[in-house]
Amino acid sequence: MKITKTLLHVWIALASVAAFFLGWIGLAHSPKPIQPQTATNTTTTLAPLPAMPSLSQIQERSVTASPFLASSRSASSRPVFRSRGS
Secondary structure (H helix, E strand, O other): HHHHHHHHHHHHHHHHHHHHHHHHHHOOOOOOOOOOOOOOOOOOOOOHHHHHHHHHHOOOOOOOOOOOHHHHHHHOOOOOOOOOOO
């Protein structure tokens, strides 16, 4: 039984080392990614992004849009987590 176990360990070690080196060789000889060719005459212009509303405008909208939600949010600012012990 001891000889079988030792041979199995040696077999696994040799197989893993061989797989490592074969994978390394396979990756080293794989084709490299194609680099995009840059065009010298082509220029791309992007449209400007729209401006973001200021924080005061956002707060004014939330207060005027739903006064009920604003008052209910302030009452329970934190959720309560309860557990039944250990």
